[in-house]
Amino acid sequence: MLLSKSCVYGLRASLYLAPKKEGEFISIREMSDKLDISFHFLTKILQQLTADGLMESYKGPNGGVKLSNKGKNATLFDMVIAIDGPALFTQCALGLPGCGSEEPCPLHDSWVDTRSSIENMLKKTSLAEIAKEGKEKHFRLTASGNFSWK
Amino acid sequence: MLLSKSCVYGLRASLYLAPKKEGEFISIREMSDKLDISFHFLTKILQQLTADGLMESYKGPNGGVKLSNKGKNATLFDMVIAIDGPALFTQCALGLPGCGSEEPCPLHDSWVDTRSSIENMLKKTSLAEIAKEGKEKHFRLTASGNFSWK
DNA sequence: TATTATTAAGATAAAATACTCTTAAAACTT
DNA sequence: AAGTTTTAAGAGTATTTTATCTTAATAATA
Numbered sequence: 001m002l003l004s005k006s007c008v009y010g011l012r013a014s015l016y017l018a019p020k021k022e023g024e025f026i027s028i029r030e031m032s033d034k035l036d037i038s039f040h041f042l043t044k045i046l047q048q049l050t051a052d053g054l055m056e057s058y059k060g061p062n063g064g065v066k067l068s069n070k071g072k073n074a075t076l077f078d079m080v081i082a083i084d085g086p087a088l089f090t091q092c093a094l095g096l097p098g099c100g101s102e103e104p105c106p107l108h109d110s111w112v113d114t115r116s117s118i119e120n121m122l123k124k125t126s127l128a129e130i131a132k133e134g135k136e137k138h139f140r141l142t143a144s145g146n147f148s149w150k
Numbered sequence: 151m152l153l154s155k156s157c158v159y160g161l162r163a164s165l166y167l168a169p170k171k172e173g174e175f176i177s178i179r180e181m182s183d184k185l186d187i188s189f190h191f192l193t194k195i196l197q198q199l200t201a202d203g204l205m206e207s208y209k210g211p212n213g214g215v216k217l218s219n220k221g222k223n224a225t226l227f228d229m230v231i232a233i234d235g236p237a238l239f240t241q242c243a244l245g246l247p248g249c250g251s252e253e254p255c256p257l258h259d260s261w262v263d264t265r266s267s268i269e270n271m272l273k274k275t276s277l278a279e280i281a282k283e284g285k286e287k288h289f290r291l292t293a294s295g296n297f298s299w300k
Numbered sequence: 301t302a303t304t305a306t307t308a309a310g311a312t313a314a315a316a317t318a319c320t321c322t323t324a325a326a327a328c329t330t
Numbered sequence: 331a332a333g334t335t336t337t338a339a340g341a342g343t344a345t346t347t348t349a350t351c352t353t354a355a356t357a358a359t360a
Contacts, residue, residue: 002152002238005348008245015256027306041349047308060357061305076257088152095158097293106165106280106289107226110271117267121260130256139256143247155318177336191319197338210327211335 002118007083009037010045012141014079017055017067018131019149025057025064035142045083052082067127076130077122089119152268157233159187160195162291164229167205167217168281169299175207175214185292195233202232217277226280227272239269 003011012035020026028046032039046065049055054071058064067074080088092099093111101108125133133139134149141147153161162185170176178196182189196215199205204221208214217224230238242249243261251258275283283289284299291297 001241002243005245008243012244025306029306038349040351043307044309044349050307057307058357059305059307059355061359063306063357065307091151093152093158094162094291095155096290098295099290103288103290103295105291106284107271108289110274114264114267114271117264121257121264124260134256138253140246140249140253140258141244141255145248145253175336179336188319190321193337194319194339200337207337208327209325209335209337211329213327213336215337 002088003080004084006041006045007080009035009042010049010083011076011079012037013042013046014049014054014067014071014076014127015130015134015139015141016147017065018072018127019134020066023066025062025066027064030064034147036144049079049082054078054082072128073126075123075126077119080122089115152238153230154234156191156195157230159185159192160199160233161226161229162187163192163196164199164204164217164221164226164277165280165284165289165291166297167215168222168277169284170216173216175212175216177214180214184297186294199229199232204228204232222278223276225273225276227269230272239265 013031016031016035017026028043029039031037032042035042046055046057049071050057050065053068054074055065056068092105093107093115094105096105099105099108130139131149138149163181166181166185167176178193179189181187182192185192196205196207199221200207200215203218204224205215206218242255243257243265244255246255249255249258280289281299288299
């Protein structure tokens with residue numbers, strides 16, 4: 001698997017929040033229901049993104065989380081780094097510590113290329129841009145497809 | 151992580167065997183020592199590749215494993231499929247079961263591209279070809295770099 | 301002020317992955 | 331035939347990831 005489950009959940013939640021209107025806090029319960037993710041588990045992941053400044057949270061009635069300004073302008077790459085860390089984008093495909101262009105593993109050269117194509121894919125569009133596009137394209141965010149970008 | 155540890159160990163062992171001369175069985179103990187992988191764990195992984203017909207094994211003194219003809223002409227892709235299964239090359243990046251070109255997730259289109267670039271990277275060269283190339287380029291297979299393609 | 305709705309945080313549990321140990325089976329050597 | 335070297339197979343342990351449960355803290359509302 002390319003990304004951990006935590007990471008995938010975090011990305012889906014970020015994408016869920018992306019089209020929401022300015023300043024609105026969305027409860028984690030709503031997201032865990034709509035996205036079919038365990039509430040407490042999702043809470044943990046979003047706490048991490050909040051700690052990283054990519055989201056903001058608010059307690060109490062009408063509380064919830066929202067993308068911070070930083071988060072809105074962030075890309076999925078930033079979310080992945082915050083949750084899974086940078087290993088996928090820095091490590092040798094065979095996990096060899098000394099691997100590099102001087103003394104490469106058999107996969108090194110092609111993996112460097114492929115790796116940056118993954119990176120570019122995740123960096124290409126900001127959440128704000130995906131949200132805009134999503135409203136036209138009705139992207140899927142759930143298994144059942146019952147999510148609307150409004 | 152792109153590939154499981156089992157898978158990486160299996161690939162490194164396959165690459166270790168690739169340049170060995172025709173018909174020679176290499177003991178798993180030698181490989182586990184040279185590649186710095188737990189003997190019993192590596193044994194399990196190689197049993198899988200043997201069951202899949204990618205390797206052949208022989209018991210008793212001077213026994214060990216070697217690439218089968220199928221294995222020699224196989225690519226790293228085949229090894230990955232045998233160990234990790236096809237999920238990486240078939241699944242949605244966000245793990246959404248219904249995702250496809252009709253109702254895609256936000257990553258679908260770019261992920262389809264990236265996914266096949268990973269696939270192509272692993273399919274590009276057969277183990278036999280990598281072995282040949284390795285003798286010129288002295289590819290790394292260990293953390294310490296103490297592996298020689300002779 | 302009491303109640304309720306919410307996130308935060310910590311403890312626990314379950315599942316998956318990674319690793320180890322023991323015994324059995326096969327094949328060689330003497 | 332007995333002993334040795336090797337893979338095979340199964341059970342067991344450890345670690346990490348995923349998920350749940352409980353309690354605390356914060357903020358709104360009545």
